[in-house]
Amino acid sequence: MHKAITTFVGLLFIASVAACTPPPLQNKNDKVGAALADPQASFFEASRKGNIAMVMRLLEEKRIDVNQTDAYAWTGLMYAVQNGHTGLAEYFLLRKSQINRQDIDGLTPLMIAANERHSDIVELLLAFGADPLLQDRHGYTALMWAIYNKSWDCIPPLLAAGKGLDLQNGFGETALHLALDYRCSDIATMLIRRHAHVNLKDTRGRTPLHLAAEKGDHDNVRLLLAEGADASARDEAGENPLMKSIQGGHASIALLLLPQTGNLQTTNRQGQTALHLAVVRNLPDIAAALIRRKADLNSFDGLGLTPLMLAVESGSERMTVLLVERGADLKVKNKDGKTALDLAREKRHGAIVDYLERKMGKP
Secondary structure (H helix, E strand, O other), X not given: OHHHHHHHHHHHHHHHHHHHOOOXXXXXXXXXXXXXXXXXXXXXXXXXXXXXXXXXXXXXXXXXXXXXXXXXXXXXXXXHHHOOOHHHHHHHHHOOOOOOXXXXXXXXXXXXXXXXXXXXXXXXXXXXXXXXXXXXXXXXXHHHXXXXXXXXXXXXXXXXXXXXXXXXXXXXXXXXXXXXXXXXXXXHHHHHHOOOOOOOOOOOOOOHHHHHHHHOOHHHHHHHHHOOOOOOOOOOOOOOHHHHHHHOOOHHHHHHHHHHOXXXXXXXXXXXXXXXXXXXXXXXXXXXXXXXXXXXXXXXXXXXXXXXXHHHHHOOHHHHHHHHHOXXXXXXXXXXXXXXXXXXXXXXXXXXXXXXXXXXXXX
16 A cells, blocks of 8 residues: 555656656757658748758659649749749759749749849859740740849840840730830840841830830930831821820920821821821921921811811910911811811910901901
């Protein structure tokens, strides 16, 4: 009985000590064991974090394939590239990771590097044979993504590859279209000087010259013209680059394009000529230049209005005087049978009414 009591007390003491003892710390071997228990999850986590030791162990022990993909069709190389782990990316490449593998959206490691602005990895991938001609599901190349994301340092090595300058994405845009549309003037200049095609149209019918004229990029308008850009090309709105420059209010570019534009009576979908647009934008210097080149003063737009009628309705005295003095017909009528004078009276533009009455010899 005494022995039983002694044994019971001893067990109580051991139990109480055990209850007060902290659990053992997880050691390195425990972490490795956990990783090896789920090699796929551990592989992608290590690739994201740049844990090259873990990646090497998983691959060297053949617990996972170097080209294993996850639910997004991403490889370990893609995650290493995305997170800027240059050393790990190089290790993957040495282990023959598929350098041109595309994910479910068509992205390649090269596109990912360009998107994330990792210029050193862009150079590494190109050195290992990455294909800059590949396009994702939207038709974007690595160069297009670099321009879109303004990854400045990634663009020179992609340009130096000398491939794919004239590829078009799903919207018909080339790298040059994108550079001009996003106002990356220096990049556009580089592309033009590398002889990117200057007359390709996007799905909206716009050439690079349309975009440069619309954005007010004077230097690249000049370069594009020197490279043979077609100043008479029309987009889906029926407008040529001259019209785009006028719409944007870029007078200096309009003056540059004017001698290169053939038919000044070209009309857009609203029936407007370049002169109509110059009047609407109140650009009298451009209007005068167009008139000197024999633009029709009395043509009707889609609403049945002449340039003079538009000037009168807007209340622009300077434009009204310019058009009248250059020979605009004061007696022509719109679809409602009204002359410019009638419209001026309706709008109560007193000074213009007085001027037109004098010119028509009315008291």
